[in-house]
Amino acid sequence: MEEREVELTILMPCLNEAETLEICIKKAMSFLTDNHVDGEVLIADNGSTDGSQEIARRNGARVVDIEQKGYGSALRGGSEKARGKYVVMGDADDSYNFLNLMPFLEKLRAGYELVMGNRFKGGIEKGAMPPLHKYLGNPVLSFIGRIFYPSDIKDFHCGLRGYNRAAIQSLQLQTTGMEYASEMVVQATLHKLKMIEVPTTLSPDGRTRPPHLRSWRDGWRHLKFLMMYSPNWTFLYPGLILSVIGLLIMVIIGIGPSRIGAVNFGINTMMYGATSLLVGVNISLFSMFTKAYALSSGFIPNSPKTVSLLERFTVEKGVVIGVILTILGIIATIIAFVIWGSHSFGNLQPESIMKITIPATTLIAIGIELVFASFFLGILEIERKK
Template sequence: MTATNDAAELELTILMPCLNEAETLEVCIRKAQGFLERSGIAGEVLISDNGSTDGSQQIAQRLGARVSHAPRRGYGAALINGIENAHGRYIIMGDADDSYDFENLQPFVDRLRDGADLVMGNRFRGGIAPGAMPPLHKYLGNPVLSGIGQLFFRPNIGDFHCGLRGFNRDRIRDLDLQTTGMEFASEMVVKSTLARPKYRIEEVPTTLKKDGRSRPPHLRSWHDGWRHLRFLLIFAPRWLFVYPGLVAFFLGAIAVGILSFGGVQIGGIGFDVTTMVYASALCVIGYQSLLFFWLTKLYATQEAFLPTSPQYRSIVSSWTAERGLLIGLALFVVGVGIGVAQVIRWGSLDFGPQDAAEVVRIAIPSALGMMLGFQTIMMSFFSGVLTTPRREQRPDAVIES
């Protein structure tokens, strides 16, 4: 390892999160130090310890690695702590279980020196040793989650969750990463793609071998897989709310509109008022999904949770709660008007018996208009709360109980 007493001179930090990795930590540190010595890179090996009780800290210190104690538990918490305490301009992170190749990090360094903000390893291109990755992860979990991540965010990488990756320290700090669990791996990629301007993300092949531990890994397949998927959906509100909402709303609205004029036959199957009831429910569900998108987007952008585009800012600047209230009121009045017309028609029959199907055929559009109008009114009030200008809290403000 190229040594230096001045932290500002370091080019590279090799960061390893650690929780009871005494079995494999030494070999990982020695491999990382060997790479630094052979390459002549001014760097350090940093162990972000997550509360080990097996002597991992002493092993690292004995070998000359620097140890930083992460105050919170969790994979993401350990890496956030390491990123905050790293001295290198660039950071390459990898698990301390001897599954990643710390001896061949030059491709990561070359891409970082060339200006990449984030360099991902790709285990599927570099090679996965027999037994290194469970079949559930290799053939289902990683391909599915990587495919969803590519569809939602377009990072143009094939291994969304590779734990060996390099990045520009300051650029990643600017992302203000927050998640403390395994979904930290997804957050780094997602926020890099959502940043404006978008971060430069590149990919290099890397290998994965069976880890050297005798105990099971910290990763819990279904639990952590769901947390990754949930994170991807939360950061892709169009896929979570808009696209399914639009499909449901228009399918329901079109069906209600057609059946309002009478039943139809398609391929010998009749569709009438019963179909109208379910179609109206589908329409309401879709509309609610779209309203949730709007409110989610307002809140997330107000809190800097999601970035904003010029188009979105233009729409928000032209939208007011009062306009929403007028639209909602108009829909509600249309619904009420249809209902009043039905009552007047009933009165013309001296309030006598009516054909049940025809009554329902008119009542459904009336109820639909009132429901959509009321939802729009409530959404407009809520959006007004979210967009109310407020003064930033003073740093010295004290809240007394």
């Protein structure tokens, strides 16, 4: 009987939650009984030393020990040990109401693969969320998440959520810390799982000790994760913007003197434009590297457009483009050298000659960079074919 599958596993990560664990388990058990749900309460213990394991077993919950430390590790390990077709996960600090899980289960039964709680729709009780989290952290990170990974999810970090266990396990989530919450939403979005939100309430933490969450550290880990899994927003778009700005500056100043009001823009501005162009091209190449690596490792799914682009790109094409740009830079350098020779290699007017040498050196630098970048992409292609 212990090994049989059930419909629902209510999963709680646990690290020294003796103060609130019992009430959370009792609420979860009452939900299963009152709603005639075939289920279990599973405690994923992450090394508690306050007797949480005994409290859980005494109240009818099943306990699995997760050795690897971290919020994500506990939830991932607990999900692997769960017997339910569906899982509803929630913190064991009595901040979420385990008596009101029916909206989650109904959506799961209807075919949704990830059902997120939304605390801002359901209600946040006074003192339940620090102002920094309520008005800055959660809204900003959720907003960034929706931009990077378009979806209708408004509360990326709600700790109460339900999911189809097979669907989420197929994503092979990897993170071990608090950013696990973001990873689940991001990967579900990238893999086009069927998602929806339901309102849920957030109550004040029932513990007397401080929470495990560390605002700035964990906030940065969430933001870092969002950026790492979105090469377009992290590399490509900033790179293209810098490249276009730099190129426009160089072309405008190269054509003739530029003035806005009483301010003149000359070769010094052109040098900053060249720097912007160089940095932009470099950052854009990092986007290509990341997508090529993703194609071989599978850490994020690639779109058909990306796959087609990478398959059409060859080392030879990249080298040819790089060599052409380098040659153009060398030709411009020769022109500058001839002009210098016509002045008996003496002093020149910096404004005029540097309008040639700055673009020349920029072309040479970008050309050489493209040649070596092409070989590196070729190496990544070897790994993918292997």
